[in-house]
Amino acid sequence: MTLDARGDLVALFRAIVDIESVSGNERELADQIERELRGCAHLSVLRDGDTVIARTALGRPERVVIAGHLDTVPLAGNLPSWREGDLIYGRGSCDMKGGVAVMLAAAVALEAPSSDLTWIFYDHEEVESAANSLTRIAATRPELLAGDFAVLMEPTSARVEGGCQGTLRFSVTTTGRAAHSARAWMGHNAIHDATDVLARLAAHVPEQPEVDGLRYHEGLNAVAIEGGIAGNVIPDRCTITVNYRFAPHRSVEEAQQYCREVLDGYELTFTDAAAGARPGLDRPAAAAFLAAVGGEPSAKFGWTDVARFSALGIPAVNFGPGDPSKAHADDEFCPVSDLVTCHDAVLRWLS
Numbered sequence: 001m002t003l004d005a006r007g008d009l010v011a012l013f014r015a016i017v018d019i020e021s022v023s024g025n026e027r028e029l030a031d032q033i034e035r036e037l038r039g040c041a042h043l044s045v046l047r048d049g050d051t052v053i054a055r056t057a058l059g060r061p062e063r064v065v066i067a068g069h070l071d072t073v074p075l076a077g078n079l080p081s082w083r084e085g086d087l088i089y090g091r092g093s094c095d096m097k098g099g100v101a102v103m104l105a106a107a108v109a110l111e112a113p114s115s116d117l118t119w120i121f122y123d124h125e126e127v128e129s130a131a132n133s134l135t136r137i138a139a140t141r142p143e144l145l146a147g148d149f150a151v152l153m154e155p156t157s158a159r160v161e162g163g164c165q166g167t168l169r170f171s172v173t174t175t176g177r178a179a180h181s182a183r184a185w186m187g188h189n190a191i192h193d194a195t196d197v198l199a200r201l202a203a204h205v206p207e208q209p210e211v212d213g214l215r216y217h218e219g220l221n222a223v224a225i226e227g228g229i230a231g232n233v234i235p236d237r238c239t240i241t242v243n244y245r246f247a248p249h250r251s252v253e254e255a256q257q258y259c260r261e262v263l264d265g266y267e268l269t270f271t272d273a274a275a276g277a278r279p280g281l282d283r284p285a286a287a288a289f290l291a292a293v294g295g296e297p298s299a300k301f302g303w304t305d306v307a308r309f310s311a312l313g314i315p316a317v318n319f320g321p322g323d324p325s326k327a328h329a330d331d332e333f334c335p336v337s338d339l340v341t342c343h344d345a346v347l348r349w350l351s
């Protein structure tokens, strides 16, 4: 399978899908993308592991970063690709080789773009965050990720999804005094004390803040509860695990403070957290992007790699072909119409 970035877009897409690249096995696809990009006089290309980065250096006032991952989740008997009407099926067709095909075709075609461009084709996204090559590059060569605005071409059904919500988890433990349940008055029931914590969470009305023009929807929920020793013992401990999904106007620290206020009087033990990302749709590069893409942008509720760019001070949006609800499904597919819409929008925006 040989890629031809200047040929037919659908043929390019299917060739990319047909080069199997389950996480850890991105080399061949990275090699072929690197070869196509090195054939372009307007791009300087570098390779870092199985990540390929191609940049223009035209002295434009703004730099736009467009990124997509090369890897897929494991196969499920769904390669090579096949076509049914307008839909191309196969592992990676939705998440996210349609975006990769659009990126490669546009990187090669845009010889004199209106903004300087950084194209990032990266590896190890579908695995733990520590293995993600963006984690490594952000730590070792952050200048390669620098820009004024970033687009992550993950599947969004060719709509703009801005930023992403942050997430954190914590536990609250109520403590009592163990006793035989036949003499309950000699103990103190920690599970009963958890009622107050649960009542506050149940009564809490999640905020729906507007951030940079997009409406987010937060959530503060108990997601696990643990307590009790035996059927005849008054429990002396009860631990409630809580997940807070927060809009990107709050930092992780501000989100933690918010939780402390809701559960004032309790000690919260924070276990993990990931910052959200502001959509940054008020930036000049973003305005030009929205004008070229059209449609109404919406907020992204889950966490995505746009937050990595946000952490570097770069506002970022998700925009790519494929229905996000089909990502990782055995019957994942990408409509050809999404592919064409995204390709045309990127060229219209950056020409």
Ligand SMILES: [Zn+2]
Pocket (backbone or CB within 6 Å): 069, 095, 096, 125, 154
């Ligand atoms: Zn993905």
